[in-house]
Amino acid sequence: MDNIAGSKAGLSWAVHISVALLVFLWLFPTVGLFVSSFRTADQIATSGWWKAMFPSEQNQTIRAASPETQIEQNGMFVIEGNLFENGSGAEISVWGISSRAIDAFTPGETAELRRGGTITVQADGAYRMENAEAFEGTRGQRVFVTAKTPPEFTLGNYDTVLGKDVARNMIIYAIAAAVFFFVLRFLFRGHDSTLAGIIPGAGAVILLILLALVFGLSSGAVEGAQTTDDMAGAFFSTLTVTIPATIIPIVIAAFAAYALAWMDFPGRALLIAAVVALLVVPLQLALIPLLKLHLGVGIGKGYLGIWLAHTGFGLPLAIYLLRNYMVGLPRDIIECAKVDGATDFQIFVRIILPLSFPALASFAIFQFLWTWNDLLVAKVFLIDATGETTVMTNAIVELLGTRGGNWEILATAAFVSIAVPLVVFFAMQKYLVRGLLAGSVK
Amino acid sequence: MMNRFLTTAVAFAATAGVAAAGSHIELKFPVGEGPFNWDSYNEWAGAAPDLSGQQVTVSGPWLQPEDDYFRDVLDYFIAATGADVTYAGSDSFEQNIVIDAEAGSAPNIAVFPQPGLAADMASRGLLSPLPDGMGDWVAANYGAGDSWVDLGTYADETGTDQLYGFFYNVNVKSLVWYSPENFEDAGYDVPETMEELRDLTETIVAEGEVPWCIGLGSGAATGWPATDWVEDIMLRTQPPEIYDGWTTNEVAFNDPRVIAAIEEFGWFARDDAKVAGGAGAVAATDFRDSPKGLFSSPPQCYMHRQASFVPAFFPEDVEFGVDADFFYFPAYQSKDLGSPVLGGGTLMAITDPSEAASALMEFFQLPVAHEIMMAQTGFLTPHKGVNLDAYLNDTLRKQGEILINATTFRFDGSDLMPGGVGAGTFWTGMVDYTGGKDATAVADQIQASWDALK
Numbered sequence: 100m101d102n103i104a105g106s107k108a109g110l111s112w113a114v115h116i117s118v119a120l121l122v123f124l125w126l127f128p129t130v131g132l133f134v135s136s137f138r139t140a141d142q143i144a145t146s147g148w149w150k151a152m153f154p155s156e157q158n159q160t161i162r163a164a165s166p167e168t169q170i171e172q173n174g175m176f177v178i179e180g181n182l183f184e185n186g187s188g189a190e191i192s193v194w195g196i197s198s199r200a201i202d203a204f205t206p207g208e209t210a211e212l213r214r215g216g217t218i219t220v221q222a223d224g225a226y227r228m229e230n231a232e233a234f235e236g237t238r239g240q241r242v243f244v245t246a247k248t249p250p251e252f253t254l255g256n257y258d259t260v261l262g263k264d265v266a267r268n269m270i271i272y273a274i275a276a277a278v279f280f281f282v283l284r285f286l287f288r289g290h291d292s293t294l295a296g297i298i299p300g301a302g303a304v305i306l307l308i309l310l311a312l313v314f315g316l317s318s319g320a321v322e323g324a325q326t327t328d329d330m331a332g333a334f335f336s337t338l339t340v341t342i343p344a345t346i347i348p349i350v351i352a353a354f355a356a357y358a359l360a361w362m363d364f365p366g367r368a369l370l371i372a373a374v375v376a377l378l379v380v381p382l383q384l385a386l387i388p389l390l391k392l393h394l395g396v397g398i399g400k401g402y403l404g405i406w407l408a409h410t411g412f413g414l415p416l417a418i419y420l421l422r423n424y425m426v427g428l429p430r431d432i433i434e435c436a437k438v439d440g441a442t443d444f445q446i447f448v449r450i451i452l453p454l455s456f457p458a459l460a461s462f463a464i465f466q467f468l469w470t471w472n473d474l475l476v477a478k479v480f481l482i483d484a485t486g487e488t489t490v491m492t493n494a495i496v497e498l499l500g501t502r503g504g505n506w507e508i509l510a511t512a513a514f515v516s517i518a519v520p521l522v523v524f525f526a527m528q529k530y531l532v533r534g535l536l537a538g539s540v541k
Numbered sequence: 542m543m544n545r546f547l548t549t550a551v552a553f554a555a556t557a558g559v560a561a562a563g564s565h566i567e568l569k570f571p572v573g574e575g576p577f578n579w580d581s582y583n584e585w586a587g588a589a590p591d592l593s594g595q596q597v598t599v600s601g602p603w604l605q606p607e608d609d610y611f612r613d614v615l616d617y618f619i620a621a622t623g624a625d626v627t628y629a630g631s632d633s634f635e636q637n638i639v640i641d642a643e644a645g646s647a648p649n650i651a652v653f654p655q656p657g658l659a660a661d662m663a664s665r666g667l668l669s670p671l672p673d674g675m676g677d678w679v680a681a682n683y684g685a686g687d688s689w690v691d692l693g694t695y696a697d698e699t700g701t702d703q704l705y706g707f708f709y710n711v712n713v714k715s716l717v718w719y720s721p722e723n724f725e726d727a728g729y730d731v732p733e734t735m736e737e738l739r740d741l742t743e744t745i746v747a748e749g750e751v752p753w754c755i756g757l758g759s760g761a762a763t764g765w766p767a768t769d770w771v772e773d774i775m776l777r778t779q780p781p782e783i784y785d786g787w788t789t790n791e792v793a794f795n796d797p798r799v800i801a802a803i804e805e806f807g808w809f810a811r812d813d814a815k816v817a818g819g820a821g822a823v824a825a826t827d828f829r830d831s832p833k834g835l836f837s838s839p840p841q842c843y844m845h846r847q848a849s850f851v852p853a854f855f856p857e858d859v860e861f862g863v864d865a866d867f868f869y870f871p872a873y874q875s876k877d878l879g880s881p882v883l884g885g886g887t888l889m890a891i892t893d894p895s896e897a898a899s900a901l902m903e904f905f906q907l908p909v910a911h912e913i914m915m916a917q918t919g920f921l922t923p924h925k926g927v928n929l930d931a932y933l934n935d936t937l938r939k940q941g942e943i944l945i946n947a948t949t950f951r952f953d954g955s956d957l958m959p960g961g962v963g964a965g966t967f968w969t970g971m972v973d974y975t976g977g978k979d980a981t982a983v984a985d986q987i988q989a990s991w992d993a994l995k
Contacts, residue, residue, distance in 0.1 A: 139857075140857070141856050144833050144856075145833075145837070158837070158838040158839065159838060160836065160838045197726040198720075198722070198723045198727070198838070198839055198840050199726050199727055199839070201838055213725075238860065238863045238864075241722060243838050243839070386640055387640055387643050387644050390640065390641075390644035390646065391643075391644045391645060394644060394645050394646055399646070400646055478631065478633070478637055479637075479640055482629070482631075483598075483629075483646065484598030484599070484600050484627070484629055484641070484646075484647070484648030484649070485596070485598055485627045485629065486627055486628065486629030486630075487627070496632045497604045497630060497632070498605060499604065499605075499632065500604055500605050500606070500853075
């Protein structure tokens with residue numbers, strides 16, 4: 100019975116390898132983005148993210164303290180300090196004082212400065228500048244060091260996107276909630292009622308909300324960045340756009356799909372053909388005429404306008420997908436219901452809707468992800484010149500700056516913005532595959 | 542005594558305007574303090590119309606952090622008139638404004654990043670002319686004023702020329718950035734003439750170092766930094782009239798004089814020894830990453846030619862004057878063409894006329910409207926009435942002086958050409974050229990694309 104369908108061993112190897120390859124292909128850039136979101140702009144510009152996790156030999160230009168800090172010791176003017184911040188753990192292998200010779204000296208050696216005086220640099224970054232006369236100027240001496248630097252990560256990008264310390268606080272609260280969860284589970288381990296099953300999860304969630312309410316999420320705005328309120332506001336207005344823009348087309352499409360699948364009326368085939376034809380019309384064609392229509396009938400730019408636009412743009416695919424699924428439902432059930440005297444509406448609500456749940460869910464995921472990530476439709480139908488309404492995608496684009504190029508913000512914003520779609524996807528993904536296959540394979 | 546009383550009264554009137562508007566506005570720089578022209582502001586504020594309850598919407602391409610700086614300027618208008626002024630930035634402003642204007646939901650005032658699009662919209666009847674008298678004012682109060690008026694004047698639907706655009710926020714492109722300390726380490730002097738610049742380039746190559754960082758990458762706009770190079774070289778090898786003819790295609794794109802300018806750019810950019818990463822890296826390097834080579838250890842290059850906005854892409858700890866400085870991209874001593882300056886700029890136009898919008902445009906004539914920006918960010922203005930002390934730092938002040946003292950100021954040529962060329966084939970053609978294609982073939986191709994548009 101082992102080899103019921105051909106040679107299992109060989110095939111499963113191929114499957115495993117291709118799955119591993121696909122997972123790797125997906126993870127490689129995603130992990131890269133994730134790592135980059137914890138690095139500064141300068142780090143991203145100078146080295147690849149795959150080097151970020153290990154200590155690396157880096158060339159750096161560091162300034163000694165400015166001449167203002169000099170002190171007089173035994174008739175000599177002295178500037179002392181450390182090139183690195185405390186406890187950075189970097190170790191200098193060679194150093195120099197000219198951009199033309201950055202590896203002229205080894206740690207412990209003394210270099211003659213061009214403007215008079217000497218400088219000595221130790222392996223741990225400690226330096227001492229000495230001069231018979233006072234050092235002049237406002238900027239400190241440049242020191243070029245080649246040093247082995249341990250990896251360094253920052254939450255600064257998340258502070259910029261979410262607000263100061265929001266990411267840090269969320270992590271702390273999440274850890275506290277997780278500990279609380281396990282403690283509760285341990286305490287209730289003997290009981291096997293429904294209540295005992297719910298208590299740990301509910302308790303953790305309540306603790307999380309309490310912590311956020313009592314201690315707050317943010318500790319002030321970052322200089323030059325937008326405030327937490329902006330991103331929170333954008334988050335909620337994205338939800339305001341997305342949820343109705345997902346529900347409305349599903350409701351309409353479900354009715355339409357039932358009619359096109361199971362109700363006989365003249366011109367039905369033509370209508371289906373028209374819906375399929377609409378699938379190939381790019382929505383960009385409709386932007387200006389539709390906006391003109393909205394302004395003409397007095398909707399203007401706003402939530403109602405964008406709900407209608409998303410509904411319109413999503414309907415052809417929704418109707419097509421749901422109709423194909425409903426056509427595949429067994430005819431016997433529907434005919435039995437009709438014989439028993441059910442009306443079309445009763446058949447639709449009692450029989451078709453429950454049976455079509457996988458198709459409805461899979462389209463809901465599609466539509467939700469699409470409207471969540473949408474920028475174009477929001478810009479045309481929602482965001483007016485007053486700038487009072489915005490969506491997350493737009494808020495993120497604004498963070499990128501006038502000339503773009505803030506890759507660290509982009510990487511961070513990507514991870515902030517996929518949080519909700521990830522939750523939706525994992526909560527409903529078991530329906531996605533079923534629904535996708537439903538229309539095509541019978 | 543009387544005088545002081547008047548000033549106080551006017552200042553009070555301005556504050557009263559705030560109270561009337563029913564909202565408390567925190568002004569970035571308190572009225573009466575700092576290197577700003579408060580007298581003209583107070584005088585205007587005293588006579589400013591009460592616009593309480595009226596809304597003015599402004600849209601433009603500025604995003605973080607410039608948008609907040611610009612809102613700081615608007616606050617002074619709000620404080621004086623009580624109008625509700627909002628600014629919304631967009632990264633795809635050029636597409637949005639067309640959709641909004643066509644559909645009829647345009648903002649009151651639009652800030653265009655370049656004149657080509659504004660001219661196009663004016664000819665479709667989507668813009669309203671500026672208030673009377675603004676043209677004369679610009680001609681009198683801007684350095685090289687007439688050329689700014691010409692740049693803002695377009696034909697309307699019927700073909701009549703009218704003034705639509707008011708230039709606000711200008712940048713100078715003829716700048717070469719360098720690190721003074723690296724020059725000092727290597728013993729180089731700042732070149733005063735193009736001949737010296739070429740000598741310096743060859744000296745650096747002879748010493749085994751790399752003189753230039755050039756990056757053309759810019760997403761969908763890849764290639765534009767090279768068009769600036771060619772325009773700057775055109776201004777230094779040909780008289781301004783030829784340049785003007787080139788931007789209108791009276792001088793063909795494949796004219797030998799234009800091809801010579803392209804090839805001169807090639808002298809810098811198509812030599813592996815002269816550019817960081819070799820000639821092959823020029824088109825692939827992002828223009829935002831390119832200047833970072835000046836500050837790496839050891840330096841990847843010694844010079845970087847780019848417009849006045851580029852310090853935004855320097856590493857965070859770079860300080861002006863010490864770590865980074867610039868010199869004017871010099872002119873040939875052998876060719877008597879003066880000191881030409883190439884620049885670009887954003888212009889404001891009225892897309893939905895209203896009383897408050899006109900009042901706001903008049904507010905932008907005040908020196909304060911420019912000085913508040915100057916004091917906060919890399920904002921340059923050709924306004925002759927501003928106090929140069931308001932510039933954020935010496936570097937910007939030097940650039941502002943270059944702008945006001947320019948003997949020849951010419952606008953970025955690719956912005957003046959039709960979009961299909963200036964924001965299309967010129968860009969891609971330059972990418973092809975740095976990739977090794979022949980200059981004549983590239984120029985022929987661009988001219989052919991221009992012919993096709995006529």
